[in-house]
Amino acid sequence: MEQDRREFFKTSGLGLLAFSVGGASLLMTAAEARAKNVPLKVLTADEARTLEALGETLHAGAGEAGLVHFIDQQLSIEPDDCMSLVKYFVNDPPFVDFYRAGVSSLNAYSKARFRLFFADLKGSDRVELVKSIVRDNPKEWPFPPPAPLFYMVLRNDTTDVLYGTIDGFRRLGVPYMPHIVPPEMW
Amino acid sequence: MQYDEEVDVVIVGSGAAGSVFAAKLAQFGKRVTVLESGPAWTENDLYSSPMWARRLRGASPQLDEKGKHHIYARLNSGRGTGGAALHHYAVWPRFQVEDFKRKSLTGTGLDWPIEYNDLRPAYDAVQEEVGISGDAKAEVWRPPGAPYPLPPLHVFKQGEKIASGFERLELRVSPIPIAVLSRPYHGRNACVYDGWCDAGCPIGALANPLAIYLAEATKNGALVQADSHVTRILMDKSGKRATGVEYKDKGNETRIQPAKVVIVAASTVETIRTLLNSTTEQHPTGLGNSSGLLGHYLMAHPAVVAYGLFDEDIQNYLGASGGQLYSQDKTAKAEKAHAARGRRHWEIALALKPVDIQGLAISRPELFGSDLEQFMQRAARGLAAMTALSEDEPIKGNRIVLSSKKDKYGMRLAEVHYNISPNGLALYEQSKKDGAQIYQAAGAKETWTGPLHAQHIAGGTIMGSDPKQSVTDAFGRLHDVANVIIGGGSVFTTLSHANSTYTIHAIAWRSSKYLADNWSGITK
Numbered sequence: 001m002e003q004d005r006r007e008f009f010k011t012s013g014l015g016l017l018a019f020s021v022g023g024a025s026l027l028m029t030a031a032e033a034r035a036k037n038v039p040l041k042v043l044t045a046d047e048a049r050t051l052e053a054l055g056e057t058l059h060a061g062a063g064e065a066g067l068v069h070f071i072d073q074q075l076s077i078e079p080d081d082c083m084s085l086v087k088y089f090v091n092d093p094p095f096v097d098f099y100r101a102g103v104s105s106l107n108a109y110s111k112a113r114f115r116l117f118f119a120d121l122k123g124s125d126r127v128e129l130v131k132s133i134v135r136d137n138p139k140e141w142p143f144p145p146p147a148p149l150f151y152m153v154l155r156n157d158t159t160d161v162l163y164g165t166i167d168g169f170r171r172l173g174v175p176y177m178p179h180i181v182p183p184e185m186w
Numbered sequence: 187m188q189y190d191e192e193v194d195v196v197i198v199g200s201g202a203a204g205s206v207f208a209a210k211l212a213q214f215g216k217r218v219t220v221l222e223s224g225p226a227w228t229e230n231d232l233y234s235s236p237m238w239a240r241r242l243r244g245a246s247p248q249l250d251e252k253g254k255h256h257i258y259a260r261l262n263s264g265r266g267t268g269g270a271a272l273h274h275y276a277v278w279p280r281f282q283v284e285d286f287k288r289k290s291l292t293g294t295g296l297d298w299p300i301e302y303n304d305l306r307p308a309y310d311a312v313q314e315e316v317g318i319s320g321d322a323k324a325e326v327w328r329p330p331g332a333p334y335p336l337p338p339l340h341v342f343k344q345g346e347k348i349a350s351g352f353e354r355l356e357l358r359v360s361p362i363p364i365a366v367l368s369r370p371y372h373g374r375n376a377c378v379y380d381g382w383c384d385a386g387c388p389i390g391a392l393a394n395p396l397a398i399y400l401a402e403a404t405k406n407g408a409l410v411q412a413d414s415h416v417t418r419i420l421m422d423k424s425g426k427r428a429t430g431v432e433y434k435d436k437g438n439e440t441r442i443q444p445a446k447v448v449i450v451a452a453s454t455v456e457t458i459r460t461l462l463n464s465t466t467e468q469h470p471t472g473l474g475n476s477s478g479l480l481g482h483y484l485m486a487h488p489a490v491v492a493y494g495l496f497d498e499d500i501q502n503y504l505g506a507s508g509g510q511l512y513s514q515d516k517t518a519k520a521e522k523a524h525a526a527r528g529r530r531h532w533e534i535a536l537a538l539k540p541v542d543i544q545g546l547a548i549s550r551p552e553l554f555g556s557d558l559e560q561f562m563q564r565a566a567r568g569l570a571a572m573t574a575l576s577e578d579e580p581i582k583g584n585r586i587v588l589s590s591k592k593d594k595y596g597m598r599l600a601e602v603h604y605n606i607s608p609n610g611l612a613l614y615e616q617s618k619k620d621g622a623q624i625y626q627a628a629g630a631k632e633t634w635t636g637p638l639h640a641q642h643i644a645g646g647t648i649m650g651s652d653p654k655q656s657v658t659d660a661f662g663r664l665h666d667v668a669n670v671i672i673g674g675g676s677v678f679t680t681l682s683h684a685n686s687t688y689t690i691h692a693i694a695w696r697s698s699k700y701l702a703d704n705w706s707g708i709t710k
Contacts, residue, residue: 057554057555058554058555058558059554059555059558059559060555060556060559078245079244079245080224080241080244080245080246080265081241082240082245083237083238083240083241084240085240085542085543087240087243087244087245087260088240088243088258088260088261088543091248091249091250091251092248093245093248095245127555130554134551134552134554135552152551155547155551155554156541156547156548159540159541159545159547159548159558160236160237160541163540163541163546163547163562164235164236164237164540164541164542168540168541169539169540172540172546172562172563172566173566173567174503174539174540174566175503176234177234177378177380177381177382177503178233178234178235178380178382179232179234179380179382179387179388179389180230180232180233180234180388181233181234182233182234182235182237182238183233
């Protein structure tokens with residue numbers, strides 16, 4: 001079962017997005033972009049590392065499915081066109097500020113609790129940390145966005161990547177029944 | 187700065203109200219231009235995808251929110267032609283007789299300057315034009331009106347399952363009154379029950395403006411101009427008459443659209459913001475604000491989704507997003523607790539997708555890791571959902587004012603002060619308890635509720651007979667400026683438990699007819 005799930009995440013992803021590689025715009029899935037190490041447009045390597053670790057904690061397979069490249073791509077386009085749920089819950093674009101501040105706070109909180117950055121924690125410590133921010137804003141969480149809001153947005157991005165596509169529906173046994181299939185380019 | 191050719195009517199916004207005004211006034215022979223802030227959508231843009239659907243809502247309005255409760259402005263707004271009505275779920279109950287006389291009947295709230303019977307012909311006419319599915323007889327709470335033109339939508343397993351809980355508690359349910367076609371109607375297709383309402387309905391089964399009134403407006407000669415963001419209403423030197431609007435075009439150039447009549451129907455928040463930003467020497471605190479009440483009496487429906495998890499496959503992916511069944515009955519406990527304090531209703535058996543605001547995943551936001559995966563597998567087969575909408579009371583202190591922050595055009599943003607009324611909160615709390623009881627009666631293995639949220643923002647340019655106590659008259663016309671008319675939920679004097687869009691249509695329909703019938707008086 002685990003093998004099937006891993007295979008699924010490698011081959012499904014979000015449909016194709018436009019990624020800039022060596023000055024050319026190429027279409028590939030977020031998962032492919034991750035596998036090919038396509039440069040990120042907005043997020044730094046450290047931010048990407050933290051977000052991937054958080055995504056994997058929220059749902060195993062999110063990293064392979066290209067969560068970080070999905071977020072990066074959504075942050076690189078006009079806020080009005082952004083397809084992350086962040087658009088509904090965060091008042092002031094650009095939304096990269098939200099992710100950037102959230103990552104910083106998560107790492108500061110992780111350092112305060114375990115003396116390590118979040119991505120360097122062992123699995124059980126990551127889970128413990130995430131459990132503590134689901135509903136509450138811990139006193140060691142230094143600055144906005146509030147921890148539960150950051151958790152909620154990242155969790156939604158994760159479920160979007162894993163369950164929001166035609167393949168994601170199929171995996172749950174939910175008929176997709178489209179009127180108009182989403183276009184290839186995101 | 188460039189000047190466009192003068193038109194009879196310029197309409198700010200192309201959503202529920204703006205599209206009706208455009209269609210009707212163009213039909214009455216008026217030269218109409220609609221200025222829409224967002225992009226021009228066509229049916230071909232309405233991709234069946236929970237993520238792509240989010241393009242129909244923008245990253246605006248940007249708000250400063252100061253109150254205890256959020257109004258969820260972006261969830262309740264639209265972006266582009268069709269506005270919020272392009273992605274709305276089309277649950278269309280009528281406001282009730284008592285909603286228009288709340289203060290007279292209960293001593294609290296406000297009275298409208300019109301009665302239900304004033305609006306009834308418009309409800310009937312819109313219903314005939316749009317096509318509503320339902321069963322007027324079974325919907326025992328419905329006020330008088332013509333029977334629905336279409337039979338009810340089909341009820342699937344999820345609906346049957348939840349209905350069994352209502353039945354065991356001796357609560358009545360009826361088919362949901364919904365502006366989704368159960369049969370082909372006026373050349374439009376019937377619903378195929380795939381639950382893509384939130385993504386916009388490209389087959390025209392759901393009453394969105396692209397399918398009906400914007401199409402009619404264009405056919406009747408109206409110009410619908412997208413990417414045109416109105417920044418202010420322009421006035422003559424006397425301050426008594428509007429002369430048109432100022433807007434930014436797609437290239438961010440400032441343009442003037444002169445018009446004999448200005449209709450502002452840009453969503454509650456943006457309508458109020460536009461009026462507040464339209465200051466002149468004679469209107470120093472905003473246009474239409476001589477009462478000091480512009481922006482006040484802001485309202486929204488306190489809403490909650492109740493969930494039940496069943497073991498069997500209840501086919502929760504089938505149906506319309508707005509639901510299959512409807513009820514205004516309350517449990518005995520709730521009736522006792524709130525008989526005198528307002529109404530609410532249930533929209534029963536919502537079609538669900540795996541993700542998004544009405545998705546399986548968001549129903550249990552605290553789950554992550556393997557718990558989330560396990561839940562998703564169970565929920566895909568057995569999750570049931572129904573929404574409770576409650577009345578909100580008009581409270582003067584709930585208001586929109588201008589923020590010190592500015593948008594990209596240099597216009598001040600809206601600052602929102604909103605606290606749900608105590609009675610609205612009490613109804614919400616009781617809905618949570620009722621929801622659990624109903625699911626338990628239906629045999630659900632688990633039951634829970636989502637968070638309190640706000641649907642359908644209203645008020646702020648309330649109608650009234652007294653210019654000192656209200657902003658607009660019985661037709662949505664500013665008391666202070668004869669040729670400026672407001673469309674949309676901002677003119678509501680009270681907020682019934684009933685969803686807003688049908689009443690927005692009906693008021694716009696009635697006001698259009700009034701405007702056409704009294705054109706020379708209004709424009710002289």
